[in-house]
Amino acid sequence: MSTSSRKLDHVRICLERQVESRWTPFDDIMLVHKALPEIDEASINTRCRFLGKEMKAPFLICAMTGGHPETREINVNLAKAAQEVGVALGIGSQRAALEDPRQIETFSAVRDAAPDVPIIGNIGAPQLRKLGGEAVDYLAEMVGADAVAVHLNFLQESIQPEGDRDASGVLEALKTIASGKTAIIVKETGAGISMEVARDVLRSGVKTIDISGMGGTSWSGVEAYRAEMIGDLGSKDLGELFWSWGVPTPVSIVECASAGAEVVASGGIRSGLDAAKSIALGASVAGAALPFLKPATMGSAEVAFTLQSYIRALRTCMFLTGSRDLSNLKRAPTVILGRCREILEQRGLDTRKFSTYRERAK
Ligand SMILES: Cc1cc2nc3c(=O)[nH]c(=O)nc-3n(C[C@H](O)[C@H](O)[C@H](O)COP(=O)(O)O)c2cc1C
Numbered sequence: 001m002s003t004s005s006r007k008l009d010h011v012r013i014c015l016e017r018q019v020e021s022r023w024t025p026f027d028d029i030m031l032v033h034k035a036l037p038e039i040d041e042a043s044i045n046t047r048c049r050f051l052g053k054e055m056k057a058p059f060l061i062c063a064m065t066g067g068h069p070e071t072r073e074i075n076v077n078l079a080k081a082a083q084e085v086g087v088a089l090g091i092g093s094q095r096a097a098l099e100d101p102r103q104i105e106t107f108s109a110v111r112d113a114a115p116d117v118p119i120i121g122n123i124g125a126p127q128l129r130k131l132g133g134e135a136v137d138y139l140a141e142m143v144g145a146d147a148v149a150v151h152l153n154f155l156q157e158s159i160q161p162e163g164d165r166d167a168s169g170v171l172e173a174l175k176t177i178a179s180g181k182t183a184i185i186v187k188e189t190g191a192g193i194s195m196e197v198a199r200d201v202l203r204s205g206v207k208t209i210d211i212s213g214m215g216g217t218s219w220s221g222v223e224a225y226r227a228e229m230i231g232d233l234g235s236k237d238l239g240e241l242f243w244s245w246g247v248p249t250p251v252s253i254v255e256c257a258s259a260g261a262e263v264v265a266s267g268g269i270r271s272g273l274d275a276a277k278s279i280a281l282g283a284s285v286a287g288a289a290l291p292f293l294k295p296a297t298m299g300s301a302e303v304a305f306t307l308q309s310y311i312r313a314l315r316t317c318m319f320l321t322g323s324r325d326l327s328n329l330k331r332a333p334t335v336i337l338g339r340c341r342e343i344l345e346q347r348g349l350d351t352r353k354f355s356t357y358r359e360r361a362k
Pocket residue numbers: 010011014062063064065091092093122149151187188189190212215216217266267268269287288289290291293
């Protein structure tokens with residue numbers, strides 16, 4: 001099966017089936033309500049800088065698609081909304097465009113629709129090893145990207161019948177590209193990044209990590225559905241077994257911030273409240289993929305509406321924690337409960353002092 005038609009299968013499954021994790025770890029995180037916020041809500045400032053550009057809010061539409069003619073419109077709708085609202089946009093893996101140059105336009109159309117916001121290109125770690133350093137600059141030029149994300153998806157590759165399960169040499173490849181002219185982000189795809197991996201990534205020279213933790217879209221789940229469709233029952237069972245595998249998003253944020261990374265939080269961020277919690281835990285920017293997919297099949301106004309509802313909830317959170325701007329929100333009192341707390345404590349991170357990890361990350 002070609003990369004292009006596999007991509008379309010993924011989009012269809014994500015639109016039609018229940019593909020999310022069976023656990024919502026953000027329930028374990030509580031921002032402490034400030035009954036006397038002593039600020040005017042109208043004066044709250046959500047602006048920030050990301051990848052050298054100004055954004056109106058610390059938000060990213062995460063990598064999803066491109067690479068098939070039917071996905072061009074999805075990308076353009078996402079891009080128009082990102083431009084209108086003033087937030088960043090990731091595109092899906094550009095592998096299909098490398099294999100078939102006719103697909104380039106399904107990605108490059110985003111820069112025309114979103115001339116001013118940060119755009120992030122995308123390629124998988126297994127492909128990066130084979131392609132070498134110069135390919136990353138080419139991918140960035142293809143879409144006028146401000147950075148290229150190298151995605152780690154070895155959970156998905158493990159379930160996919162045709163998956164690429166040779167993960168050796170990725171760190172070496174990262175070292176080669178980290179010193180090049182294109183900014184690099186290392187990104188998971190729904191199974192999260194631990195502090196040990198964050199340290200390896202930082203040692204390679206890459207500073208920004210999109211943790212994409214467990215709690216949202218399950219790529220093990222998506223591949224289980226795909227395996228069922230093609231009658232591969234062994235892969236279907238494996239996909240179901242690993243459905244909720246990974247480092248939960250809030251845990252991964254704290255772990256990667258404690259390692260000193262600039263953290264992009266994604267994986268199960270389903271509201272501006274989750275985005276605010278992520279920032280209070282140590283992320284600089286929060287993002288989501290799945291919640292924007294259906295709106296993007298409808299139009300850019302639907303995507304912009306979803307983005308605005310995230311931003312409204314983020315502002316509400318900032319008001320109710322007395323946070324005038326994002327640096328105040330980063331210091332907002334936050335409580336970590338339940339399984340997230342237990343995991344962090346077992347991992348040797350003191351949950352009462354996690355703000356000190358954030359300070360160290362600066
Ligand atoms: C339809 C779809 C396609 C995706 N394709 C890619 C991709 O090509 N490259 C990538 O890095 N991540 C891809 N992702 C993963 C997302 O960027 C994100 O890391 C993950 O879905 C978790 O976020 P969520 O829970 O908000 O969906 C895709 C996600 C969806 C829903």
